[in-house]
Amino acid sequence: MIASLDLPSKVRLLTGATTFTTAADDTIGLGELRLSDGPTGVRGLDSSGVREVTLLPNATVLASSWDTRLLYDVGQLLAEEALAQRIHVVLGPTINLHRSPLGGRLFEAYSEDPLLTGLLATAYVRGLQDAGVGACLKHLVANESETERHTMNSVVDEATLRELYLTPFEIAVADADPWSIMDGYNNVNGVAATEHVHVNNEIVKGEWNYSGLLMSDWFATKTAAPAANGGLDLVMPGPGGPWGEALVAAVEAGEVPMSVIDDHVNRLLVLAARVGALGEHRQYPSDLPTPTSPERREQLTRLAAAGMTVLTNNEGTLPLRQDQSAVLIGRHALDTVCMGGGSAEVNPPHQVSIAEGIAALTGTPVTVVDGVAVRTRPGSIQRGVLLDPETREPGMHFVLRSVDGSVIEERRSASAVTTVGWDDDLDVDVAAVEFRAVTTLEGPIDVGAMGVGDWTLNAGDAGFEYTLGPPLADDAHAGRPGPSLDEILGGAMQKPPFRLDTVVVGSGTEISGAVRRPMTPGRFSVTVAPAQRSSADAIAEAVSAAAEADVAVVVVGTTEERETEAFDKSTLHLPGDQDALVSAVASAARKTVVVVNAATPVIMPWRDDVDAILWVGLPGQEAGHAVAATLYGTIEPSGRLVTTFPPEDGQSPAWSVTPVGGDLEYTEGTFIGYRGHHAGRAPEPSFWFGHGLGYSSWEYRDARLAGGSRVHVTVANVGGRSSREVVQLYFAPDERDQPVRLVGWQGVTVEAGSSADVEVSADPRALRRWDTSASRWTPLSGRGQFLLARGLGDVRARLEAVPAGS
Incomplete structure (x- = not known):
């Protein structure tokens, strides 16, 4: 060929x-x-x-x-x-x-x-x-x-x-x-x-x-x-x-x-x-599950729950019982963040909030108190807040027009977000993006707009005109100059400019307008949400509600502003006044459970003041169902951390992500994450890599080398319910320039009161080092200790390694 x-x-x-x-x-x-x-x-x-x-x-x-x-x-x-x-x-x-x-x-x-x-x-x-x-x-x-x-x-x-x-x-x-x-x-x-x-x-x-x-x-x-x-x-x-x-x-x-x-x-x-794209091209099945099919929704709930991780659980606070009165607190409870930003974003058919998931599981309405602000930019809309005025389906109706005013394309977006000129392969330039929807909210609302262009936005009797991004002269071309590479892959697409206004509307009010002279490729969105109250008012209401319930579940986290392509974080502290919210609720509630809706480590200054912490990540479209299942124990949250949680900003072995003179030097070498913490190159972490409690208790018995780099152990489930344990095997070499490292693991599910024999073999690719002088791999000396652990913060057995040939 x-x-x-x-x-x-x-x-x-x-x-x-x-x-x-x-x-x-x-x-x-x-x-x-x-x-x-x-x-x-x-x-x-x-x-x-x-x-x-x-x-x-x-x-x-x-x-x-x-x-x-x-x-x-x-x-x-x-x-x-x-x-x-x-x-x-x-x-x-x-x-x-x-x-x-x-x-x-x-x-x-x-x-x-x-x-x-x-x-x-x-x-x-x-x-x-x-x-x-x-x-x-x-x-x-x-x-x-x-x-x-x-x-x-x-x-x-x-x-x-x-x-x-x-x-x-x-x-x-x-x-x-x-x-x-x-x-x-x-x-x-x-x-x-x-x-x-x-x-x-x-x-x-x-x-x-x-x-x-x-x-x-x-x-x-x-x-x-x-x-x-x-x-x-x-x-x-x-x-x-x-x-x-x-x-x-x-x-x-x-x-x-x-x-x-x-x-x-x-x-x-x-x-x-x-x-299947060369020669005889492949055939495609026509009977695949849809995004909303029961099969797909069950799969996604199970996948999300399997990775959720119990970080603390004092006196068996979790799982919750349905006969407990519970109050759900926090913006993330109502507006659960299900995905990060950038090229990982998709347009799902729905995103189930934690409030919706708990109500569906318990079969009764759940008391929910909105929390403090968590975003500086307009966020994604909650499903059903905006409806297409023609079809009454969730979302917004968009019309793309050319310079002569003719219609190029019409779209409905359930997320009220549309991308123009990126991969839609339009034949003509877009001179305007018109939009229409009706809102089901009433009272004070925040109306946000994002995207580079000249905006007209109407919300009932309120009307706004403004330019987002650089202004253009009156005689400029109908469209803006094309963005630079950095704008395409950064600002114009991943973090476009925005504006937020507060207005008062009635249910059924039309939200409409247009973006003229839009920058393309570009991303444009309109968001509508209940107006955000002051932190003092939100915390006061949360404290009052928490004092009346058996348990307060506070949902905190990050958003796609931080968990995103094209931009790094500057801090691991939760955005806004969420820490103050948790502390205030913990001081008033009988029991406080914190659900952390974040994909990566956050600082938890209130860790010792609450009764349980459940880390749930960004759980996908069935988020609320998965969180509810783990909170109430219908599915065990058997996750183990994949990243070490430092105790404070700057206290990781590798921290800075900002190049100096264009260079980002990996000066920590191979001592990143748990490797550096274990070697004393950073303080004791809040939570170690591999940490996760599940919903049972375990004993490790008869740990022994089973030959070479294989380790045998009997794990006994001494708790009250069936549970999954992850037996982790680490090797701590005697070589001072070599860090401790994970060399293998084995998951096992054991019924309450039973035990299982587990054998973990070290992967030989984890028991080697690169010899720079000889430009080849060479085995570690073999001298050191094998550590059987539930994360490096909970080592259950230490076994002296036997070097080959000894």
Whole structure:
């Protein structure tokens, strides 16, 4: 096939044809490859907000299950979602590590540990690809933060690069053979990831003998010959880009060998053959579960609950009993955050709040007290707050108009968010985005608008006119100049400018207006919510309600403002006055349970003042049902933490995510997360990696080495209910320059009063070090201790290792 193509035809295949598709070539039977953002849902080819798709729990929740079978099931579920939209490749999983808890995109990645991340990713990839849908490991490599992400240079020594950041990719490549990998935006030791001969060619395609395709992150490729020679196979998106005629010219000038081009094309064709887009194209099933089907909703509830984690539980406060009177407090109880921001966002059919989930489980109305403000920007709307005025379906009606006023397209978005000019492939420029909806709220409401353009917004008798973003002269073109790369992948798409106004309306009031001269690509949304009260009033009402109930459940957390692509955090403290809310309720309530609706670590100054803490992550579209099931014990929250929770800002082994002079130096080496805390390079954490109590108690008996690096232990469930235990095996080497590390784990479910024999084998890839002088792997000395633990804060047995040959 390759021999039948001339050079321009070959090169045409190596750049995307559109934002999320590649070029077809009928002469060789090649169809387009259809790619989709993931992995918390398969958005599809169009992010305009029209298509409703399934929203899964975020990656840290799924990873907190420590369950490879569950991750395989996730891959299978996503494959069904992809097949329903005829998608060939899902752009996931994200397997960068949680280096610093400030990383904005940590919610998309599994953990701070390379072995846990690699083995979970392996299961996910197998689940996808066993169904014929390609996975895409991302982002290669040392891509753990978002600040200056298009220009920053990760400075990482070779041993750290190998032992930590490349290891999850190496494991997944060896054990699951993923069909594609994505190169990141960043530089690594001064070389762009898309041009990195050492990583792409020497390690991935050379040492690992990787047979799949390396694609770029969107707009990451800057050069022709250096990127082509540096191992990159496919530039995304298209149809423009740095290759095309420039790459043809580079080949003709002898700068890029034809053999390099042929290898790139070969890898693209291999991917196409694997996903059924080459030769006889695949058939697609028509009987797949829908996002709202009972089967899908049950799956999503179970997946979310499995990763929820009991952090504290004094005197068996959890699970709650239905005969207890409970009050539910906090903005997150009513407006539960189900997903993070950026390319992980999808448009789900619904997002069940915790208040709705508890009411559905108990069968009785639940007393709910709204809490303090948690956002500085307008948030997503609650379902049913806005209705399309024509269909009365939840959401907003959008009309896109051209310069001459004609209608380009009409859309309904259940989330009242629409993206214009990104992947909708419109033939003409958009001069105005009109919108209409009616609200079911009444009284004081906050009306928010987001997106670059000239806005007119009407809410009943109130009307507003303003410009968001840079103003334009009156004689400017009907549309704004196109955004820069940073604006496309940052502000204009991920965090557009906003305005918030408070008005008084009656139920059925129309919310309408238009955005003229919109910046495209751009993201536009209108939000409506009950007007936010002062913190003092909200806390006073919460305290009064808490004093009357048997138990107060306070729901706190972060939002998509912090858990997002393109931006890092500046603090781990909860936004707004949520800490003050928890402390005030704890001082008034008989029992206080805190539910933490956040994907990554937060600081908990009230930890010792409350009776129980349940960490629930960003649980996906069935969030409320999963949280209710775990609070009341119909499903055990058997999760174990995948990230160490530091006690305060700045108290992690790796903290800063801000490059200095463009460089972000990984000076902590291999001592990130629990490894650094254990070595005394950071204070004792609030909660260790691997921590999680579940709903039972355990004894570890007869721990012994079973030969080599295998450890045997009998675990006894001495609590009152069936429970799942995660037996974790760590190795603490005697070498002073080597950190403690997770080397294996085993999950086991045991009935109350029973026991089970468990054997955990150490993965040999965790028992090695990179010898920089010899440029090769070498085993650790074997001297040290194996630790059997329920997280490093609860070590149950220490066993002296026996070095090989002793």
